[in-house]
Amino acid sequence: xxxxxxxxxxxxxxGQPTRxxxxxxxxxxxxxxxxxxxxxxxxxxxxxxxxxxxxxxxILFRRKEGVKIFYxxxxxxxIAIVDLATTIMVQEITGRxxxxxxx
Amino acid sequence: xxxxxxxxxxxxxxGQPTRxxxxxxxxxxxxxxxxxxxxxxxxxxxxxxxxxxxxxxxILFRRKEGVKIFYxxxxxxxIAIVDLATTIMVQEITGRxxxxxxx
DNA sequence: TCATTATATGATTAATCAATCATATAATGG
DNA sequence: CCATTATATGATTGATTAATCATATAATGA
Numbered sequence: 388x389x390x391x392x393x394x395x396x397x398x399x400x401x402g403q404p405t406r407x408x409x410x411x412x413x414x415x416x417x418x419x420x421x422x423x424x425x426x427x428x429x430x431x432x433x434x435x436x437x438x439x440x441x442x443x444x445x446i447l448f449r450r451k452e453g454v455k456i457f458y459x460x461x462x463x464x465x466i467a468i469v470d471l472a473t474t475i476m477v478q479e480i481t482g483r484x485x486x487x488x489x490x
Numbered sequence: 491x492x493x494x495x496x497x498x499x500x501x502x503x504x505g506q507p508t509r510x511x512x513x514x515x516x517x518x519x520x521x522x523x524x525x526x527x528x529x530x531x532x533x534x535x536x537x538x539x540x541x542x543x544x545x546x547x548x549i550l551f552r553r554k555e556g557v558k559i560f561y562x563x564x565x566x567x568x569i570a571i572v573d574l575a576t577t578i579m580v581q582e583i584t585g586r587x588x589x590x591x592x593x
Numbered sequence: 594t595c596a597t598t599a600t601a602t603g604a605t606t607a608a609t610c611a612a613t614c615a616t617a618t619a620a621t622g623g
Numbered sequence: 624c625c626a627t628t629a630t631a632t633g634a635t636t637g638a639t640t641a642a643t644c645a646t647a648t649a650a651t652g653a
Contacts, residue, residue: 389507390576390579391507391510391511391514392507393579393582393583394510394572394575394576394579395504395505395506395507395509395510396505397505397575397578397579398501398502398504398505398510398571398572398575399501399502399505399506400505401498401501401505402498402499402500402501402502402503402504402505403498403502403640403641404492404494404495404498405641405642406498407494407497407498407501408494411494419599419600420599420600420601421598421599421600429642430642430643430644431599431600431601432600432601432602432642432643432644432645433641433642433643434600435600435601435602436601436602436641436642437641438600439601439602445578445579445582446578453599453650453651454598454599454600454649454650454651455598455599455600455650456599456600456601462577462578462581464574464575464577464578465578467570467574468501468571468574468575469497469501471567471570471571471574472497472500472501472567472571473493473497474565474567475500475548475549475565475567475568476493476496476497476500476548478565479496479548480496506610506611508611508612522629522630523629523630523631524628524629524630532612533612533613533614534629534630534631535612535613535614535615535630535631535632536611536612536613537630538630538631538632539611539612539631539632540611541630542631542632556620556621556629557619557620557621557628557629557630558620558628558629558630559629559630559631
């Protein structure tokens, strides 16, 4: 059980634009594939693959109801992580850090 | 300026075992390449490439002092992110979530 | 049962990635 | 200036990845 590898896998799963869009959309709650792929503007098959991959790496739930399959975020920590990434991104974009260094 | 892409890049940078080991080592503070690569048990050239890449994606500082080049974590949020990833990993390993679901 | 809707998956392709080896550059001390 | 130490980089290779198209499976309702 390589813990470094497992931790990396969780972060790597979040570190891909299409999957990040899925996470953002699922903040609002559980959604089926038929709602997810139009919302993020990706192909159904591609979206399905990413969703499966996100379940495998432990960041999403899957629940079946009739023909539909619903997906939801599995851990509140996921939202915290992507929010922290946003904070870092904003600091990088505004160059706040670079300015502090230059001063 | 694609914000989804930039956020993803930060997370993707953290989502690779060698780079995660670097982040873990740099928790203790600023270190030069000559300290980093033996500590994480990777080749010097490989370590150098990862360090450069981490500077490019905005998660590390670089400071030069004579022949040595020191690297350090640029944002406290990075530690928070990897800690949250650890929390998720532990919950997945202990299967706590699955048990709650099954109950 | 048949048509429809929802989802998943096989095959393919182009792109990206990580690691390695060899070598280059750059600063320092003797 | 030369040898040494620290770091970076070019070239290569095998592996992984994301996206796409076409098709398969599975549930539902008429």
